[in-house]
Amino acid sequence: MVRAPCCEKMGLKKGPWAPEEDQILTSYIQKHGHGNWRALPKQAGLLRCGKSCRLRWINYLKPDIKRGNFTSEEEETIIKLHEMLGNRWSAIAAKLPGRTDNEIKNVWHTNLKKRLLNSTNSRRVTKPKIRRSDSNSSIVTQSEPANLNFREMDSTSACTTSSDFSSVTVGDSKNIKCEDIESLETMPVIDESFWSEPAIDETQSMTISDQMPFQYPFTKYEETLEQSHAYDSNFDDGMDFWYDIFTRTADSTELPEF
DNA sequence: AAAGGCACCAACCGCGCGCCA
DNA sequence: TTGGCGCGCGGTTGGTGCCTT
Numbered sequence: 001m002v003r004a005p006c007c008e009k010m011g012l013k014k015g016p017w018a019p020e021e022d023q024i025l026t027s028y029i030q031k032h033g034h035g036n037w038r039a040l041p042k043q044a045g046l047l048r049c050g051k052s053c054r055l056r057w058i059n060y061l062k063p064d065i066k067r068g069n070f071t072s073e074e075e076e077t078i079i080k081l082h083e084m085l086g087n088r089w090s091a092i093a094a095k096l097p098g099r100t101d102n103e104i105k106n107v108w109h110t111n112l113k114k115r116l117l118n119s120t121n122s123r124r125v126t127k128p129k130i131r132r133s134d135s136n137s138s139i140v141t142q143s144e145p146a147n148l149n150f151r152e153m154d155s156t157s158a159c160t161t162s163s164d165f166s167s168v169t170v171g172d173s174k175n176i177k178c179e180d181i182e183s184l185e186t187m188p189v190i191d192e193s194f195w196s197e198p199a200i201d202e203t204q205s206m207t208i209s210d211q212m213p214f215q216y217p218f219t220k221y222e223e224t225l226e227q228s229h230a231y232d233s234n235f236d237d238g239m240d241f242w243y244d245i246f247t248r249t250a251d252s253t254e255l256p257e258f
Numbered sequence: 259a260a261a262g263g264c265a266c267c268a269a270c271c272g273c274g275c276g277c278c279a
Numbered sequence: 280t281t282g283g284c285g286c287g288c289g290g291t292t293g294g295t296g297c298c299t300t
Contacts, residue, residue, distance in 0.1 A: 090288060106267050
């Protein structure tokens, strides 16, 4: 298959957008929407390729874009989500309303990565704090996850595959909150048994409200997800599933429905 | 004050995927 | 089934401003 060129290079402008171009693009999209990005610049009278227009709109001009610095809460959320999702910026951005993948990517590379590496360098090995706080009652429960191995992380692995959910707040129904940045110092490393064995004694009666996700009867969810083809065939659905669990209210005693 | 280095961020590039004819 | 097309994503680059020497 021969790929068509991204855009006609001849005569098309590149580089920073002028305010007039922004104005043209914004007013055109507000009037007509953006059905076809490739055709849009021609119809709008812009000397840009569709790709450039799309990027400008998505990353800068869209009305719901949140401008300004990231809050510490947003930054912590990014760190947590990055632990879960890796460099899947669009997936991370989907959980941060008003923030774009490009913006998050930039913040990660320029700020958060360094901060995490610095904290990793001074990392000490401690037992993880399993924190679940209710935004109204400030109830905090702690417990120790089973079948998890903890080791000191080196700087290269700290930001890639570890899955420390220990400080994820479940009390906010919209956003993951990470109230205890200190707990970033303890990165649990998941071993094989985590994925294949129940993380706890399944005979125990358990609810969402008193167990963290990875203490949840994992095999039960594995089975369910496999049945729904989400676990093997659709990583995004799987992550959304876990994200749903993380963000359930602390009061919930219901198991997630499928 | 000037030059070099660094950090930040907007924008570009190339690839892969899904849709459709 | 195949190939073309459009879109979205992640990695990378380049411009600009600030800081340090």
